[in-house]
Amino acid sequence: MDEPFDILVIGAGSSGAVVAARASEDPNRRVCLVEAGPDYPVVAETPFDLVNSHKNSETDHDWGFSYQPTADGRSRPFPRGRVTGGSSAVNTTIALRGMPEDYDYWASLGNPLWSWEHVLPAFNRLERDLDYGALPYHGDAGPISIRRYQVSEMTPVHQAFLEASRALGYPDCPDANDPESWGAGPHPMNKLGRVRISTAIGYLAPARIRPNLTVRADTLTRRLLVENGRVTGIEVESGGSTETIKARLVVLCAGALQTPAILLRSGIGPRGGPEPHGIELVRHVPGVGANLCDHPALAAVATVKDPSIVDGDDPIVQSILRYTAPGSDSRNDLQIEQFSFSPRGGTMKHVAIAAVLEQAYGTGDVRLKSADPHDGPVTEQRFCEDERDMQRLVACFKDTMQFLQVEPLASLVEDVVFPSPERPLDDDAIRALIRKLAASGFHPCGTAKMGPAADSMAVVDQRGRAHSLEGLVVADASIMPTVPRANTNLTSIMIGEQIGEWLRTEGHTYGL
Structure with missing residues (x-):
């Protein structure tokens, strides 16, 4: 043996x-x-x-x-x-x-071995942060390379998302892994080139x-x-x-x-x-x-006027907005994220803006x-059966819809295809959409x-x-x-x- x-x-x-x-x-x-x-x-x-x-x-x-x-x-x-x-x-x-x-x-x-004080050294050991590695809350010699897209490297829809965030009053956030940060900026990503x-x-x-x-x-x-x-x-x-x-x-x-x-x-x-x-x-x-x-999510979807601004070979995601729900005592419990995609077999190009609940109370x-x-x-999963989760995801989705109405993103959008603009979108309607269509962030x-x-x-x-x-x-x-x-x-x-x-x-x- x-x-x-x-x-x-x-x-x-x-x-x-x-x-x-x-x-x-x-x-x-x-x-x-x-x-x-x-x-x-x-x-x-x-x-x-x-x-x-x-x-x-x-x-x-x-x-x-x-x-x-x-x-x-x-x-x-x-x-x-x-x-x-x-x-x-x-x-x-x-x-x-x-x-x-x-x-x-x-x-x-x-x-107690998992407090922030104890896990920060492990986070620093694992990363080689190419943008902020010299800072005390980052690492510069780990096996996982991390960098952020510069605005000049972003696709037009992601540049527009960040400008729309600024127009809606959210601050710029150059490093979402800064422990004190919030707002809109580039995603930190573990990639080199593609x-x-x-x-x-x-x-x-x-x-x-x-x-x-x-x-x-x-x-x-x-x-x-x-x-x-x-x-x-x-x-x-x-x-x-x-x-x-x-x-x-x-x-x-x-x-x-x-x-x-x-x-x-x-x-x-x-x-x-x-x-x-x-x-x-x-x-x-x-x-x-x-x-x-997990993180429950619901996305709004729109077609774009100029199909050339959405290339199927572009990165699917580059930017992120993190912020706190009204009345919440948990920082950055909401996230809005933009994706661009071309449905299989179709010629139309789409953008999706997802409302994501980052701190859910409900469990499955x-x-x-x-x-x-x-x-x-x-x-x-049993998403949003807890009323605290439902209230915050409803609020986040309402915030998400504002992006499609604010420049410069609004000028890039042809039609909102979900949710249907022909139906009223009050809180009760959003609740019904969440109960029917909420999806996982795939973070079990x-x-x-x-x-x-x-x-x-x-x-x-x-x-x-x-x-x-x-x-x-x-x-x-x-x-x-x-x-x-x-x-x-x-x-x-x-x-x-x-x-x-x-x-x-x-x-x-x-x-x-």
Whole structure:
């Protein structure tokens, strides 16, 4: 029998590739990184859809998941990256950190190691900020390159969006990762030219030379192996056969949808969760799959007068507005973002301006569809069932509609195609649209949240260690107690950086 690995990481995504890279910096630790999707070890041979940061890759390297945004039962695609680099290899490359208060709130819930003071060094370590790297709250030597489009580099519609923001009274915001900032400006993005700097490129590529790091791609994790209250390895599918991989410590980094699904398939979850699918309950852990957090959004869509200003090869997003809802005590809990696109098979060119709720109170859940690891989970978001969420998203959408009526953006627009200008757009009408058409920002988190043992819904402690089992750590977006006021891309990388560093330097706290 092969000797067990010291650390076995499940999922080579935004967090997992980072955990494996950092943990394998210790040459005395044998690390195995398991990924369900393909791997492209030679960066120059990486498929174009993964390299091209101007567009999301939504089909070629996707899990094919779906979700239900609201209680009306409709289902929509939920893109998630199935490849080394995970969703960091297919997403829009938005590199926002969130607000310091997000992390201080996590600390107040019994996770003091995740306060802003503690996570800022991890954010700085991961980034090579090409614009503001010399500032004390930025990094200039990390593996993830970050830059912002200059106004002169922006497309006409994004330039017009920033000018319209100024006309509406919002301040300029040159750096959205300045902890005190708000207003409109360029997105910080983890890209160089059009090359997407995923964790596969930034972290995994330079780590591959280490003889103590093994990367197993095209290897699907079926379940965890549990013996006498300890996770001892995993059962996987690879090359048409099933096998087991043993390890002293298993680190689950499969993301906020797959991490709870793997736990549930392993019999770890709330009573009544695994059993209907013929799976024996191994540990009653009520928080597994609960507390699904995300960013609900609703977009206005318009055609443009001059189709030449929207090029299908342009970056889909370049600019952002962050601000605070009226009466809210949470800074920057609203976001307005502009996209430009050409519908498939059509000749018309469109702009979409999305209202996004960055701090939602409502939560959903993730459940098993079946015991088959090839089946995606059942994901129900229940957006805006909390009245506080509904009120703020209504207000944000009303603000969004103002952009289409203000110069210079108004002069670029031909027709508003959604919402229909023929129907009244009062608060009740917007509420109805949200209940029917609100969509995910694709930032799921919280489904195996961290917290002290006294919190019955906490799945792991603040170091990611499972409360109910030995030999198991969770280190991905699942452990976030709440969603940060930012796209979760960078926060997920930060989690991998933080826990990966602890595994490397404080392995004894994980039983290594």
